[in-house]
Amino acid sequence: MELINQHTKEIMEGCKERARAAGLSFTDESLEYIVTNRDLIELSPKVMIPTLYDYWVHDVEVLRGKGEYELYPHNPYETVINTRPPISFYNDNNPDWLNVMIFYHVLGHIDFFQNNLYFRHTWEYDFTGQALSDKRVIAKLRAEKGRWVDYIIEFARSIDNLVGYHTELSPLFASPKQHTSSRLDYYFDVFLQVEKKLSVGDFLKEINRYNDFVARLGEEAETSFFAQIEVKYPEFEAHFQKKTGVKHTERRDLLRFLVENSEFLAREENVWMKSILEVIRMTSIFFQPQIRTKIMNEGWASYWHEKLFLQDDRIKGHEVDFARVHAGVTSMPRVGMNPYALGMRLFWFLKEAADAGRTTYDFHRLTDAQERKNYDRGDGTGEDFIFQVRENLCDYLFLKNFIDQDFTNKYNLFVTGKRLDQQRMVWQYYVKSRDARQYRDMCLNTLYHPPNIEIDTEKGEEGALYLIHHFEGKQLVQEYIANTLVGIEYLWGKPVQLETSEAVFSQPSHSHSGPRDEGAEPEITWQRVVYTMKEKVLTRKTL
Amino acid sequence: MAKSDLQNRLTKLQQQGLDPEREKRFRDELEQAEADHNPPAPAQPGPFPGFSRSIYSFQDQAVLQRQERVPNPYTLHFKSLDDLLERDRQREEDGFPRKIKVGKLIKPGKGGKGKVVVVPSTEEEKLIHDPTVRPPGEGGSTGGTGSEEEGDILGEQPVRDTGGEPGAGPGQGEGEGHDLDATAYELGRALTEKFQLPNLREKGKKRSFTRYTYDLTDRNRGSGQVLDKKATLRQIVETNIALGNLPSLEDLDPVRFLIAPKDKVYRVLSPEKDYEPQALVFFVRDYSGSMAGKVTELVVTQHVLIYSWLLFQYGGQVESRFILHDTEAKEVSDFYTYYNSRVAGGTEVASALKLVNEIVAKDHLDADYNIYVFHGTDGDDWDTGGDKALPEIMKILSYASRMGITIAEHSGTQWTEVARYMENSGLLRDKPDLIRMDIMSEDADEARIIEGIKKLIS
Numbered sequence A: 001m002e003l004i005n006q007h008t009k010e011i012m013e014g015c016k017e018r019a020r021a022a023g024l025s026f027t028d029e030s031l032e033y034i035v036t037n038r039d040l041i042e043l044s045p046k047v048m049i050p051t052l053y054d055y056w057v058h059d060v061e062v063l064r065g066k067g068e069y070e071l072y073p074h075n076p077y078e079t080v081i082n083t084r085p086p087i088s089f090y091n092d093n094n095p096d097w098l099n100v101m102i103f104y105h106v107l108g109h110i111d112f113f114q115n116n117l118y119f120r121h122t123w124e125y126d127f128t129g130q131a132l133s134d135k136r137v138i139a140k141l142r143a144e145k146g147r148w149v150d151y152i153i154e155f156a157r158s159i160d161n162l163v164g165y166h167t168e169l170s171p172l173f174a175s176p177k178q179h180t181s182s183r184l185d186y187y188f189d190v191f192l193q194v195e196k197k198l199s200v201g202d203f204l205k206e207i208n209r210y211n212d213f214v215a216r217l218g219e220e221a222e223t224s225f226f227a228q229i230e231v232k233y234p235e236f237e238a239h240f241q242k243k244t245g246v247k248h249t250e251r252r253d254l255l256r257f258l259v260e261n262s263e264f265l266a267r268e269e270n271v272w273m274k275s276i277l278e279v280i281r282m283t284s285i286f287f288q289p290q291i292r293t294k295i296m297n298e299g300w301a302s303y304w305h306e307k308l309f310l311q312d313d314r315i316k317g318h319e320v321d322f323a324r325v326h327a328g329v330t331s332m333p334r335v336g337m338n339p340y341a342l343g344m345r346l347f348w349f350l351k352e353a354a355d356a357g358r359t360t361y362d363f364h365r366l367t368d369a370q371e372r373k374n375y376d377r378g379d380g381t382g383e384d385f386i387f388q389v390r391e392n393l394c395d396y397l398f399l400k401n402f403i404d405q406d407f408t409n410k411y412n413l414f415v416t417g418k419r420l421d422q423q424r425m426v427w428q429y430y431v432k433s434r435d436a437r438q439y440r441d442m443c444l445n446t447l448y449h450p451p452n453i454e455i456d457t458e459k460g461e462e463g464a465l466y467l468i469h470h471f472e473g474k475q476l477v478q479e480y481i482a483n484t485l486v487g488i489e490y491l492w493g494k495p496v497q498l499e500t501s502e503a504v505f506s507q508p509s510h511s512h513s514g515p516r517d518e519g520a521e522p523e524i525t526w527q528r529v530v531y532t533m534k535e536k537v538l539t540r541k542t543l
Numbered sequence B: 001m002a003k004s005d006l007q008n009r010l011t012k013l014q015q016q017g018l019d020p021e022r023e024k025r026f027r028d029e030l031e032q033a034e035a036d037h038n039p040p041a042p043a044q045p046g047p048f049p050g051f052s053r054s055i056y057s058f059q060d061q062a063v064l065q066r067q068e069r070v071p072n073p074y075t076l077h078f079k080s081l082d083d084l085l086e087r088d089r090q091r092e093e094d095g096f097p098r099k100i101k102v103g104k105l106i107k108p109g110k111g112g113k114g115k116v117v118v119v120p121s122t123e124e125e126k127l128i129h130d131p132t133v134r135p136p137g138e139g140g141s142t143g144g145t146g147s148e149e150e151g152d153i154l155g156e157q158p159v160r161d162t163g164g165e166p167g168a169g170p171g172q173g174e175g176e177g178h179d180l181d182a183t184a185y186e187l188g189r190a191l192t193e194k195f196q197l198p199n200l201r202e203k204g205k206k207r208s209f210t211r212y213t214y215d216l217t218d219r220n221r222g223s224g225q226v227l228d229k230k231a232t233l234r235q236i237v238e239t240n241i242a243l244g245n246l247p248s249l250e251d252l253d254p255v256r257f258l259i260a261p262k263d264k265v266y267r268v269l270s271p272e273k274d275y276e277p278q279a280l281v282f283f284v285r286d287y288s289g290s291m292a293g294k295v296t297e298l299v300v301t302q303h304v305l306i307y308s309w310l311l312f313q314y315g316g317q318v319e320s321r322f323i324l325h326d327t328e329a330k331e332v333s334d335f336y337t338y339y340n341s342r343v344a345g346g347t348e349v350a351s352a353l354k355l356v357n358e359i360v361a362k363d364h365l366d367a368d369y370n371i372y373v374f375h376g377t378d379g380d381d382w383d384t385g386g387d388k389a390l391p392e393i394m395k396i397l398s399y400a401s402r403m404g405i406t407i408a409e410h411s412g413t414q415w416t417e418v419a420r421y422m423e424n425s426g427l428l429r430d431k432p433d434l435i436r437m438d439i440m441s442e443d444a445d446e447a448r449i450i451e452g453i454k455k456l457i458s
Helices: A006-021 A037-046 A096-115 A117-122 A127-145 A147-157 A165-173 A182-195 A200-232 A236-244 A254-261 A268-292 A294-311 A319-330 A339-355 A361-365 A369-374 A382-392 A395-402 A405-410 A436-446 A478-492 B003-016 B020-031 B060-065 B081-093 B187-192 B229-243 B294-313 B335-340 B349-363 B389-399 B417-425 B446-457
Strands: A031-034 A087-090 A413-421 A426-433 A452-456 A465-470 A496-505 A524-534 A537-542 B101-105 B118-122 B138-145 B153-158 B212-221 B265-273 B278-286 B319-325 B329-332 B369-377 B402-409 B435-441
Touching: A006 A031, A006 A096, A006 A294, A087 A096, A096 A117, A096 A294, A096 A319, A096 A382, A096 B060, A117 A165, A117 A268, A127 A147, A127 A268, A147 A268, A147 A478, A165 A268, A182 A200, A182 A236, A200 A236, A254 A268, A254 A452, A254 A478, A268 A294, A294 A319, A294 A339, A294 A382, A294 A395, A319 A339, A319 B060, A339 A382, A339 A395, A339 A405, A395 A436, A405 A413, A405 A436, A413 A436, A426 A436, A426 B138, A436 B138, A465 A478, A478 A496, A478 A524, A478 A537, B003 B020, B229 B265, B278 B294, B278 B349, B294 B335, B294 B369, B294 B402, B294 B446, B319 B335, B319 B349, B329 B349, B349 B369, B349 B389, B369 B389, B389 B402, B389 B417, B402 B417, B402 B446, B417 B435, B435 B446
Parallel strands: A031 A087, A465 A496, B278 B319, B278 B369, B369 B402, B402 B435
Antiparallel strands: A413 A426, A413 B138, A426 B153, A452 A465, A496 A524, A524 A537, B101 B118, B212 B265, B319 B329
């Protein structure tokens, strides 16, 4: 790996000036390296982080058949990584005009990394530095503990998708001035919601009631408020006293839960394992926002490379070359998805819509198709709007909020289905729907989504760790359950149970001929099962 | 063999008494008697390869810089597969399930030899959603662009044969997209230290199998490792005669000899081809209807392993012939066809063995070659009691250096026909040096397969 030459660096600096002028914001420094195939071989298993810890699996062919991107929530071949300074990688034979385009694309990504709030937790430190010290910790442990270090890495990695990314993120946004007593927190957060199971309406009423107290009584509010509560819920105080003794446990972050609660890991001879778990956990959390903003991030970078490249005076004469490469990157596939194309179109669409004032409440209230079509308030605030979008949203919200019929109609988008024609024994690809809602749901369905697995601290028998998989319409990959649970059992030191749902295929009662019609829904039913891993033996029980 | 002939034979067998389970299997085979054995057509990507492509598979390096994934040259990291296997063995000792799959087979290419490569691979398991569980007949959905109306058909793709059909070739769908010539590890390397062809005899030294041996055989004038005194003296005498320094034989005074540097003759170390006996290996596999599924996979896996080991160990110098049989046997020209041909039809082991004998007799191969026969089957044979097979086996044993029979048993069956008549014949006891039999169940893993090879050829 070597730095790009001075000539190319100058081009990059020129790109930075122009990108800043257009409103992007990013740190001054950046590092650009030329990478060879050999470098890539070493970098790609380490997700392009040159200083990532060593692990033997990095050196073997890894089978990634099922759900590759669920298993590896990070892109092994990113061009730019979210470090301080950001590091980006280039082929050594790119012509200058292509570099200009790639630089703009990279700057788009850097702007996104440094301004999108889902990356908030990565802003304060340089991940390569962190990774380097982690790597040293692991190397040192490996010298002492040998292969056991690799087992712990393996077990930790097998649950590194079950980390509380959002719980890590949310405290960063809590206003420091907001200070409430633990009694108040307990009353609103736990007592009303968990114990009393209040409806949302009643809950909001209760909050309003408290706010009235604050408005009327100021400092005294809380005391008088709880004086009333004691009358209303005489049991409240007892509940509160009982709960204050109990340490709050994170229930959706399995790795952290193990670090904090596993008796096995707490033993003196095993404490070293905790640092490995923590390394794996932090690495995973670092990469989480990346996969949750794939469409936005690529769309944003493509939007800007298109816009800025065409304005750049240095590349005159290469418009056709650019058009060819750019079209290759951002053309909508006839069938299939392309995050660059979809994201970029959505940003352009939003900019135009906001320019005309079509993102406003007034517009959304319009029901007349003709009026909607011709609506143009001439706001000209499109760019501001998309800058806000890039700051505040992730892929899920981006797609959910903004894919509408106007968008899918404009770009002629539809949902492609694939079904079996049993008579002719062919798979048919067909236009399943042109409805924007269906298109949106299809898109949302392709997004990264780790299973929602919660720890139930009450349910486990004989100290067993009880995991509940909240079923969301997809079952877990069955072949993986056994080995994953072996790892969790090792780290927990006691048996592990996993409650989940599994598909039961029932034969159709009547044979279909021809394409299945929409109404005849699946012969598939779900049943709840519990897996128990005890002393490395897996048993399965239907609930 | 035509279906009606088979039907006749089945009737005859029934008269002699057949247990119902065997009869059912025979009937199943009969059903498929006329299906063809052609290797499956290569998998079609379909009209829309982008259909199931994840949005996360797009990445800047490929899209912007055309830098595609670089295959990982495993050899760069691991001195040998042995390190990996050692790690895996250690895992078992430490009480964790094995994780490395050695025999991840890659479909051999057509024609060319030396293409059988095996990649050590592993999987990282996590609790993740399974995207493939969906109602039958439903293929998922993705995006698309165009002006078609709802319900319009965009394209079609024939359904690929699956296991339930006449039978799928074992290599199907495995390792697609891997570049065979890429840096994958050759399995043969790992097996080399463990195995040697047994009972190699000196026969018709026409070819060398192994590498060179080094010997001080070549001569060089002027410099070298060891002075050849006799040759040097002769050279000196010649030189001196030419110079007129040796007027008559009576007046010989060696002190007056002039010695030119070039006169010194040395022996130098040089590579010598080491001629060794040559070998011919027959791979014989049952591809009758009953072989559908795992058993075929096992048998071909084992044969691939043997084949790749031979390629590596003997540098491709061992000749291989491939024979497939149902009730009739045929020879195929390359490993690809051998490996991929589909199963169908009835079973008669004798037909294949007979073909082996014919080939050997026709070309008098037994005079020049050490002959090895590896036969893989599920143990089913319409030829009850081995009346036809045993004489052929006796014949083979009269010239072969080793015959190895692999029986991959269907789960639930035990003591198959072939196993029974082999056992009854007493051959296994009488000639343990010449014939070996290995019986494994159909869910044997790779370690078991390698174990089987050891048993067959040790």
